[in-house]
Amino acid sequence: MxxxxxxxxxxxxxxxxxxxxxxxxxxxxxxxxxxxxxxxxxxxxxxxxxxxxxxxxxxxxxxxxxxxxxxxxxxxxxxxVPVDPVSRVHFARGQPALDLSSDVAKMAANIAAFSPHDSERYSAYLQKSGQYYDAALHAFLQANVHRLSDFVKPSVVSAFLKVGLSGSYWDHVCTYFDDPRLRAAFSFQSIYVGASPRDIPAAYGLIQYVEATQGAWAVPxxxxxxxxxxxxxxxxxxxxxxxxxxxxxxxxxxxxxxxxxxxxxxxxxxxxxxxxxxxxxxxxxxxxxxxxxxxxxxLEPSCSAFMLYLGVKRKLPIGPHTFLLPQDFLAGLDAIFKNRTLPEDPGIYLNCPSKLFPEMAPKNGDALYVLVPVPNLQAGIDWKKERLAFRKRVLDKINAWLLLGLKDADVAFERIVTPEDWRDQYSLEWGSTFGLAPTLxxxxxxxxxxxxxxxxxxxxxxxxxxxxxxxxxxxxxxxxxxxxxxxxxxx
Ligand SMILES: Cc1cc2nc3c(=O)[nH]c(=O)nc-3n(C[C@H](O)[C@H](O)[C@H](O)COP(=O)(O)OP(=O)(O)OC[C@H]3O[C@@H](n4cnc5c(N)ncnc54)[C@H](O)[C@@H]3O)c2cc1C
Missing domain, CATH: 3.50.50.60 (FAD/NAD(P)-binding domain)
Structure with missing residues (x-):
């Protein structure tokens, strides 16, 4: 054996x-x-x-x-268990938020509240993204493509041309949506694989596509x-x-x-x-x-993530998945991927699992997971020096945008994780939490x-x-x- x-x-x-x-x-x-x-x-x-x-x-x-x-x-x-709406996306303090739903009709209506004109293009956008999904799924994701003979099959070459030469994910989204908020709402999912939507092929639009058509799921x-x-x-x-x-x-x-x-x-x-x-x-x-x-x-690494895991002593008025995007979305991307600095206006993802599964926090409390995309360790940021000031910047934005009024006294447990911790705990070079960047x-x-x-x-x-x-x-x-x-x- x-x-x-x-x-x-x-x-x-x-x-x-x-x-x-x-x-x-x-x-x-x-x-x-x-x-x-x-x-x-x-x-x-x-x-x-x-x-x-x-x-x-x-x-x-x-x-x-x-x-x-x-x-x-x-x-x-x-x-x-399915989660719908999948998430709520905020674009600015005090402004309307967008619920991302995997119910296509509901989603079109949500988009219409932002831009009726863009809503009309939603089904065409999904159709195009679906083509990327089908091509990538069959030609690359479920297949070994390590030999030249795997690659030169007509079906694979055609899939590669379809997904590889179609511009960036950002270009794909901009083809269908004019409203800057919607452009951001349909492209920030590139961060799930640690990259800017401007740096990766349009085919990665399949991530948002599967969320929008197959839904997102949680586990008790x-x-x-x-x-x-x-x-x-x-x-x-x-x-x-x-x-x-x-x-x-x-x-x-x-x-x-x-x-x-x-x-x-x-x-x-x-x-x-x-x-x-x-x-x-x-x-x-x-x-x-x-x-x-x-x-x-x-090899080019993906970005990293700064995390706060907070045990909050009271119930928070938020849903299970909330995104607070940078008000200037492209400037927020540039900070991480181009200038490699800590963003002044960070993009923030909040997960509150106890909203779905109350047993994940004590009675009358909530577990709050805060993820902030940040540059990987190639940027040379001194995390020992920056971490507390950055924590404050993140919590200030959460409080200002969501009116949570979170104070240190509300927090029964806290863990801060920086790119150095990702490197040391999970053997991720440069603390790149999502591994190698998914560039072409x-x-x-x-x-x-x-x-x-x-x-x-x-x-x-x-x-x-x-x-x-x-x-x-x-x-x-x-x-x-x-x-x-x-x-x-x-x-
Ligand atoms: C913050 C964050 C949020 C994410 N969110 C999502 C999400 O919502 N949905 C989604 O689908 N994906 C998400 N991902 C991506 C997903 O977590 C990863 O793609 C996936 O878990 C990676 O699995 P893996 O098997 O490649 O490696 P890993 O999970 O990295 O496992 C590698 C293992 O190897 C061990 N190891 C390393 N070196 C050694 C050694 N020398 N000796 C012995 N053991 C060693 C490590 O300890 C580790 O347990 C997220 C990732 C992060 C970091």
Whole structure:
């Protein structure tokens, strides 16, 4: 039986482990943290429960497919609930907000309240975005495209031309909407993959498209429950999942890996290694510099995130998902992606999971998760110096726009997370919370593929590999890895 070591118990690692164990491989997962899930983990303190990262589950059918692949039914033990409206978007203090709904008729009416003229174009916009979605889904997301022969298939070339040469995501949105608020409301979703809508292909409009047509979903207890359920599935299939085990190095003999060295001094032999540790980190820290043609310094990282997790002692007058965009949306993007400074008027995402699931906070309290996109560590911001002043800037905006009147005395628990914490806790180079940026040069065929080009028994799964970042997309990444491993290494 071939022995596989998986480095990291993020969803990419857990999905590979479960599927490969089910296929008869001897699989061990080594996770450095105390809990599984990576960015999809969560924590509780003082009666408040938070997700560390993801809060919106899109394309839940991909998760269902994972459980089906390992002979289980997601609905038997992991409930999910639709959230509609998905979110409320604020554009300026005291001005009308827009509810983003996955009910197309309702959404058209909401848009009409801002601009009747733009509302008339909503269905054409969805139709075009749907074409991007279909092309990307079949040609890239669900497919391995690592050989030239995969890429030169007429269907793939045509899909690539369709999604790759169609201008930026921002251009796509501007073609259909004239109102600057609507342009912002339909393009800020690029931040879900850590990029400016002006820097990535129009095809990424598929993110907003799936939210607008398939909806967004929540999990009672938080999305982190997905990771725990996947760990259970992996163990059920026969994989060993070990936490508190940090891999120090992927050991090579010539052009082959023979296993991994752990920080505790032990060595674990393997026939194949799958690294779910983020790809730029894997190359920079787990492999010798000259072992690979992938040069981490030429890879472009996504932005980072500044986070506040607040246990609030009273109920807040907000919904589960709220966005406060920068009043000058493009200037806000420039601050992060061009000037690489802390935005004066930050874009803010608020998640209040206890609105949907009261058990996630003490009675009469609310759990409040605050995410602010910020430049990654390449910007050289001194977070030890800036963090408290930036916290104040963020809370001042929340209070001014939403009239929450949040004071320190209202806060029973607080955790601040900066890009340095993302780097240190989850092995994300430059603290880039969403992995490699999804630019055209780092998408589809051009994104680092799921096997090292020269070390033929070393595979990569996760957000910085093909096809990209986000829960469903990382699950596709795992399916691609499993397909390659089973094809290339029969048991
Ligand atoms: C703030 C934030 C919000 C997000 N929101 C959403 C959302 O709403 N919806 C959505 O779909 N996606 C969202 N995402 C993206 C999503 O979280 C990621 O794409 C996905 O979880 C990445 O999974 P992964 O398997 O690639 O890697 P990771 O989750 O990064 O897992 C990698 C694992 O490897 C471990 N590891 C690293 N180095 C070592 C080592 N040396 N030894 C052993 N173990 C190691 C890490 O500890 C980690 O557990 C969000 C991400 C962030 C950060």
């Amino acid at each position: 071939k022995k596989i070591v998986v480095i990291g118990a993020g969803i990419g690692g857990l999905s590979c482990a479960a599927q490969l164990a089910k296929k008869g491989f001897d699989v061990t997962v080594l996770e450095k943290n105390a809990r599984v899930g990576g960015r999809l983990s969560g924590f509780s303190a003082e009666g408040y429960t938070f997700d560390a990262g993801p809060t919106l589950l899109l394309m839940p059918w991909v998760l269902d497919d994972f459980f089906r692949r390992v002979g289980m039914r997601r609905e038997d033990f992991l409930p999910i 207890g938080g999305l982190n429950r997905i990771a725990s359920a996947m760990e259970r599935a992996a163990v059920h299939c026969g994989a060993k999942v070990l936490t508190g085990k940090k891999v120090r190095e992927i050991r090579l003999e010539g052009k082959k890996t023979v296993g991994v060295d752990l920080s505790d001094g032990t060595f674990m032999a393997a026939d194949l290694v799958v690294s779910n540790a983020d790809l730029p980190y894997s190359y920079a820290h787990l492999l010798p510099e000259k072992s690979s043609p992938v040069q981490t310094r030429t 040069a780092q998408s589809a065929f051009f994104r680092p593929q799921n096997r090292d080009p020269s070390i033929r028994n070393l595979y990569f799964v996760g957000g910085s590999t093909h096809p990209g970042s986000g829960i469903p997309i990382v699950l596709f990444s795992a399916n691609n890895v499993v397909e390659r491993i089973t094809h290339e290494n029969p048991t």
